Amino acid sequence: MREKYPLLQIIDQEGKWLDESNEEGLLEEKVKQFYYHMLRIRTYDQKGVALQRQGRIGTYVPFAGQEAAQVGSALALGNEDWMFPTYRDHGASLTFGADLDRMLLHWNGRIEGCLPSREKKIMPASIPIATHLPHATGAAMAEGYKGTRNAAIAYFGDGATSEGDFHEGINIASVFKAPVVFFNQNNGYAISLPVEKQMNSETIAQKAEAYGIPGVRVDGMDVFAVYFAVSEALERSRSGKGPTLIEAVTMRFGAHTTADDPSKYRDQAEVNRIRDQVDPLLRLEKHMKHRGIWEMAWRDSIETAIQDELEAAIKRMETYEQPAVSDMFDHVFAEPTWTIEKQKQRILSTGGSS
Ligand SMILES: Cc1ncc(C[n+]2csc(CCOP(=O)(O)OP(=O)(O)O)c2C)c(N)n1
Numbered sequence: 001m002r003e004k005y006p007l008l009q010i011i012d013q014e015g016k017w018l019d020e021s022n023e024e025g026l027l028e029e030k031v032k033q034f035y036y037h038m039l040r041i042r043t044y045d046q047k048g049v050a051l052q053r054q055g056r057i058g059t060y061v062p063f064a065g066q067e068a069a070q071v072g073s074a075l076a077l078g079n080e081d082w083m084f085p086t087y088r089d090h091g092a093s094l095t096f097g098a099d100l101d102r103m104l105l106h107w108n109g110r111i112e113g114c115l116p117s118r119e120k121k122i123m124p125a126s127i128p129i130a131t132h133l134p135h136a137t138g139a140a141m142a143e144g145y146k147g148t149r150n151a152a153i154a155y156f157g158d159g160a161t162s163e164g165d166f167h168e169g170i171n172i173a174s175v176f177k178a179p180v181v182f183f184n185q186n187n188g189y190a191i192s193l194p195v196e197k198q199m200n201s202e203t204i205a206q207k208a209e210a211y212g213i214p215g216v217r218v219d220g221m222d223v224f225a226v227y228f229a230v231s232e233a234l235e236r237s238r239s240g241k242g243p244t245l246i247e248a249v250t251m252r253f254g255a256h257t258t259a260d261d262p263s264k265y266r267d268q269a270e271v272n273r274i275r276d277q278v279d280p281l282l283r284l285e286k287h288m289k290h291r292g293i294w295e296m297a298w299r300d301s302i303e304t305a306i307q308d309e310l311e312a313a314i315k316r317m318e319t320y321e322q323p324a325v326s327d328m329f330d331h332v333f334a335e336p337t338w339t340i341e342k343q344k345q346r347i348l349s350t351g352g353s354s
């Protein structure tokens, strides 16, 4: 099956074009945009882990290693498209236009963080695995009924492919030719479970066959390959041909979440050893050097701007108004039940401090 679903790559590990005819491929500006967003979300991710370790935010979900998959896919989207991310895809959400302040409030456990953007159609991160795939199909079908050319993208991991919602979401999208792209990031693990124990299929892309849709396997560490694969799938869906299943083969460098210790189930020293060889940012940097479009001064200037942006946002998060303890009862049901109301009144009568 690996022969049938070969890994799509545009640049090799050393950043060189695999097919010389691509030379003229992407404009310098676009390449710099890829690098900028990958550096921005990596810096944000490093801060996220540090903030959690310092007790300044709650549990955090790192995505280092998956930047090319998240940036390449998000930048392929059109302004009016829908994004359905998981808890690990905040890098993709930020790249697509999620509000940084809201994202930080999300990690800080604030209700305001639940809606990532007011402008873009970015759904709140799905914590339940795969439940958002049928939602993405529904949003895409609605766009189809309205006769727009807008599409939806659903992000999900290798573990999500074992869920019933994966099957339901893709099957109905295929039957109705919904304009949706199913974007899988195969990072090799569902928490501690390696993908070989998750499924007997050699690839995730081949699962597309069961639904009668195209399956594409792409190197998730190659931002160009991801960008082209997702752009092509989106174009296909916009022209009424239905969904595509994309498997981006990637790697998570860190823990599943800050509450996880990966050394319990994988050789973390080995991950750290090969990290630099497979790092998507270093690969893009090498590519830019080959093309003669790498400037250290430019790299330093964007890094400073990113650091400043993040520090200012973190400051705003930390001075953000504290929620009242009784607020927790306001978001349980649209109309509170009498038990919820009673508990709320009890808290309020103690001054909201118990
Ligand atoms: C319906 C459901 N079942 C179980 C869980 C617990 N859980 C949280 S993350 C996770 C693993 C998901 O792995 P994968 O789909 O590969 O995504 P990754 O975390 O690697 O990005 C599981 C089982 C959940 N959140 N939702």
Ligand SMILES: [Mg+2]
Residues within 6 Å of the ligand: 157, 158, 159, 185, 186, 187, 188, 189, 190, 191
């Ligand atoms: Mg996974």
